[in-house]
Amino acid sequence: EDKVVQSPLSLVVHEGDTVTLNCSYEVTNFRSLLWYKQEKKAPTFLFMLTSSGIEKKSGRLSSILDKKELFSILNITATQTGDSAVYLCATSHSGSARQLTFGSGTQLTVLP
């Protein structure tokens, strides 16, 4: 059975802190790993990672994938209150189905 596990389940930090969110996976026919941000509504896409060791960056957010150790991390530097959200990790699988398997998410709360 495919599994995507995120840690920690929740995290409370203060503005300006740096956080690292973790996602490990055990899936068959792995194709790519995706990160989404969910702020009390629809998840919005952040990154898709397909290759190991290549960092994706968007402003203060960055992510990297390790296909040998089967995990990814999402880093957020200089956190702001607007970063408060649930961060979801999902894996996609080769083949026509294009299904995503989601982890349960990390709830990040950034205090002023």
Add this chain to the structure above:
Amino acid sequence: DADVTQTPRNRITKTGKRIMLECSQTKGHDRMYWYRQDPGLGLRLIYYSFDVKDINKGEISDGYSVSRQAQAKFSLSLESAIPNQTALYFCATSETGTSYEQYFGPGTRLTVT
């Protein structure tokens, strides 16, 4: 205007009632999905469709059915709602091709009493 819309946004219904959740998209995508989200369980796939004639069961299809009325419309039905179907339901779309990115609607919060 939103690319993926869902109606209703909130619904309270009683056990045993039939209910339909609707999803429409203007992205022109062929692929559409229905997920439910429960606290601590993430998003789980109910059904997905590659085009109007292609419907597939996902991880948790029991108790649900779907209809793809057109490329832009994908409906989810609960034939006889039960309390453990209380959840947040999301519709999503993706394009045919190499991208695995899915675009989500705003969600429908369903409560079955």
